[in-house]
Amino acid sequence: MDLSAIRLPAxxxxxxxxxxxxxxxxxxVALINQIGHYIVRSGGKRLRPLSxxxxxxxxxxxxxxxxxxxxxxxxxxxxxxLHDDVVDGSELRRNQDTANVVWxxxxxxxxxxxxxxxxxxxxxxxxxxxxxxxxxxxxxRIAEGEVLQLLNTKDPDTDEQRYMEVxxxxxxxxxxxxxxxxxxxxxxxxxxxxxxxxxxxxxGIAFQLIDDALDYSSGNTELGKNVxxxxxxGKPTLPILRAMAVGTPAQRRLLREAIEHGGRERIDDVIAVxxxxxxxxYTAELARDYARRAKEALAVLPPSDATASLVMMADFAVxxxx
Numbered sequence: 001m002d003l004s005a006i007r008l009p010a011x012x013x014x015x016x017x018x019x020x021x022x023x024x025x026x027x028x029v030a031l032i033n034q035i036g037h038y039i040v041r042s043g044g045k046r047l048r049p050l051s052x053x054x055x056x057x058x059x060x061x062x063x064x065x066x067x068x069x070x071x072x073x074x075x076x077x078x079x080x081x082l083h084d085d086v087v088d089g090s091e092l093r094r095n096q097d098t099a100n101v102v103w104x105x106x107x108x109x110x111x112x113x114x115x116x117x118x119x120x121x122x123x124x125x126x127x128x129x130x131x132x133x134x135x136x137x138x139x140x141r142i143a144e145g146e147v148l149q150l151l152n153t154k155d156p157d158t159d160e161q162r163y164m165e166v167x168x169x170x171x172x173x174x175x176x177x178x179x180x181x182x183x184x185x186x187x188x189x190x191x192x193x194x195x196x197x198x199x200x201x202x203x204g205i206a207f208q209l210i211d212d213a214l215d216y217s218s219g220n221t222e223l224g225k226n227v228x229x230x231x232x233x234g235k236p237t238l239p240i241l242r243a244m245a246v247g248t249p250a251q252r253r254l255l256r257e258a259i260e261h262g263g264r265e266r267i268d269d270v271i272a273v274x275x276x277x278x279x280x281x282y283t284a285e286l287a288r289d290y291a292r293r294a295k296e297a298l299a300v301l302p303p304s305d306a307t308a309s310l311v312m313m314a315d316f317a318v319x320x321x322x
Contacts, residue, residue, distance in 0.1 A: 009305040010053040055182025057306035075119040082112035138177035145169030154234035156256040172204030202294035209287035212237040242279040
């Protein structure tokens with residue numbers, strides 16, 4: 001599915017967001033400018049800010065504050081990526097060296113802090129306590145998700161429930177905030193605001209499930225990272241958990257050892273185990289179920305090009321190969 005078709009109803013808004021991001025990244029500290037622009041211009045699908053734009057238009061909003069909030073969401077997301085890469089020791093993202101590889105951990109963490117603080121400056125300018133409440137809660141939940149993921153790291157006894165709790169907080173929360181904000185800006189009734197939050201949360205879960213499946217089924221030229229990075233970092237994601245649940249005793253031992261000690265040197269064996277079970281299909285089917293729930297939540301909205309794009313975005317989340 002072509003992302004350009006999904007973006008079409010928000011094409012002008014997207015240009016405005018991109019321009020605002022460049023303006024608000026500016027700092028008189030040169031290193032902040034360098035790292036910030038390196039990350040923001042490194043590609044990425046920009047689905048989170050696009051979610052704000054489309055949700056606002058789908059709910060009938062006619063102002064411009066959705067531009068500001070889309071940029072805020074992108075700054076928060078970029079800050080989490082910077083911090084994630086330092087915590088995980090990642091070396092590749094979107095087919096380029098991570099900021100921590102280029103500039104070091106200390107500078108990367110501090111620029112992530114700058115992006116968080118700039119995001120909060122911008123949300124204050126919107127002048128809505130409700131907006132600040134949503135985004136403050138979201139950033140808090142994301143931080144909790146990061147800590148929960150850290151607790152699961154190298155723990156082969158992590159179960160599906162613990163895994164799902166991490167991705168709900170760490171990934172789905174920001175999608176949920178993005179689409180809820182669109183409804184809030186449009187002063188939508190509570191039922192529509194709740195539905196838009198449900199859409200974003202389910203979209204985010206579906207998106208992360210597919211990301212985790214692709215980690216074991218895609219080359220780094222497609223995904224923009226090294227295959228098996230999650231396993232190398234000791235992260236027991238759903239494909240591994242499912243393969244452990246249905247695999248043979250010997251396969252379970254291999255996967256447990258890979259989680260506990262890092263599985264880079266045995267990644268081919270691990271991928272073979274995953275391929276021999278239904279782990280990828282199981283993960284993809286669960287993702288499709290969450291995408292279906294996301295689309296069902298949109299039933300409260302009137303037909304529009306923006307609503308149609310939200311439907312397409314849910315389909316894109318589970319049909320992509322990178």
